[in-house]
Amino acid sequence: MGREMAALGLEGPALLIAGKTVIGRLADIWKSSLDEAGIRHTVHRFGGECALAEIERVKAVARQCGARTIVGAGGGKVLDTARAAAADLGLPVVNCPTVASSDAPCSALSVIYTEEGVFQEYRFYRKNPDLVLVDTQVIAQAPPRLLVAGMGDALATWFEARTCVAGSVRNMRGGGSTAAALALAELCYRTLLADGAIALQAVSTQVVTPALERLVEANTLLSGLGFESSGLAAAHAVHNGLTAAHETHAFFHGEKVAFGLLVQLVLEGVPRATVDDVLGFSCDVGLPISLADIGLPDLPRDRLDPIARRATAPGETIHNEPFEVTPDMVADAILAADALGRAWRKHHESRPI
Numbered sequence: 001m002g003r004e005m006a007a008l009g010l011e012g013p014a015l016l017i018a019g020k021t022v023i024g025r026l027a028d029i030w031k032s033s034l035d036e037a038g039i040r041h042t043v044h045r046f047g048g049e050c051a052l053a054e055i056e057r058v059k060a061v062a063r064q065c066g067a068r069t070i071v072g073a074g075g076g077k078v079l080d081t082a083r084a085a086a087a088d089l090g091l092p093v094v095n096c097p098t099v100a101s102s103d104a105p106c107s108a109l110s111v112i113y114t115e116e117g118v119f120q121e122y123r124f125y126r127k128n129p130d131l132v133l134v135d136t137q138v139i140a141q142a143p144p145r146l147l148v149a150g151m152g153d154a155l156a157t158w159f160e161a162r163t164c165v166a167g168s169v170r171n172m173r174g175g176g177s178t179a180a181a182l183a184l185a186e187l188c189y190r191t192l193l194a195d196g197a198i199a200l201q202a203v204s205t206q207v208v209t210p211a212l213e214r215l216v217e218a219n220t221l222l223s224g225l226g227f228e229s230s231g232l233a234a235a236h237a238v239h240n241g242l243t244a245a246h247e248t249h250a251f252f253h254g255e256k257v258a259f260g261l262l263v264q265l266v267l268e269g270v271p272r273a274t275v276d277d278v279l280g281f282s283c284d285v286g287l288p289i290s291l292a293d294i295g296l297p298d299l300p301r302d303r304l305d306p307i308a309r310r311a312t313a314p315g316e317t318i319h320n321e322p323f324e325v326t327p328d329m330v331a332d333a334i335l336a337a338d339a340l341g342r343a344w345r346k347h348h349e350s351r352p353i
């Protein structure tokens with residue numbers, strides 16, 4: 001980290017933000033690496049949620065120690081908080097994902113939640129992180145479920161990107177997509193299908209293999225560039241809707257996005273073979289394919305409606321779909337996606353191996 005920061009002219013003092021476990025594992029390495037580069041640093045223990053209060057806490061510590069660079073090390077919420085604080089203070093930011101659980105690390109936006117973990121807003125910044133540093137040795141030691149969650153986030157990228165490009169809507173930066181961005185999004189999907197299951201085995205054994213290297217690139221870089229440069233659509237809006245149900249809070253962003261993608265495919269009425277590819281992949285790696293898989297085994301209409309309304313709120317990316325999407329359509333698509341997933345599982349689990 002010290003060498004890469006120095007090469008980019010990023011100066012100390014650096015304020016490192018990380019959770020307790022990551023601090024325990026990496027504090028000594030940070031110290032030797034940053035000392036070697038002559039970069040002084042302070043470590044701030046992350047409060048647990050990318051919420052406005054935590055961003056303010058980080059800014060206060062940064063001012064106190066005269067930080068000239070902010071470094072976030074950890075999962076998506078830590079990195080989002082680091083980017084938010086750095087943007088407010090006008091400082092450069094380094095992102096070190098310790099898990100490949102979402103495509104947040106390369107982006108120039110943060111997802112802000114309330115202290116209770118309910119989606120609040122997207123916040124956009126002038127520029128992407130100055131440095132994104134991923135150590136696959138660290139990723140390989142993270143719980144496998146986090147890598148799977150990252151695959152869920154990355155799984156939606158190609159489908160949301162192609163919907164946005166087909167409808168000529170603006171990307172997350174307010175511009176048009178490029179052929180390069182769309183190609184990266186498609187490569188992201190192809191990489192998941194080819195390497196996802198084997199990469200998961202590597203992480204389950206805590207080893208680094210070429211498949212894991214490629215998968216981490218897909219989850220982090222390809223998905224990140226794909227979604228930001230081409231755009232999001234229904235899958236992420238349904239995710240945002242699902243956060244309105246507290247039962248889903250025990251599930252990761254990418255896990256809810258994976259179910260949101262099924263809802264998007266139903267809404268768009270894509271060919272059955274496409275749905276089957278996605279269901280097959282999700283089952284292989286253990287991504288949710290039904291409401292029960294994300295903590296909602298029973299979803300009566302009065303609980304479903306607020307989710308559908310949240311997913312179709314003004315400004316939501318679901319309005320990037322090439323047709324008008326109403327809350328009723330989303331509610332129906334959620335139930336239909338759930339039925340598809342349950343039927344798939346029943347069919348495939350009842351077959352002799």
Ligand SMILES: [Zn+2]
Pocket residue numbers: 102103153236253257
């Ligand atoms: Zn996402």
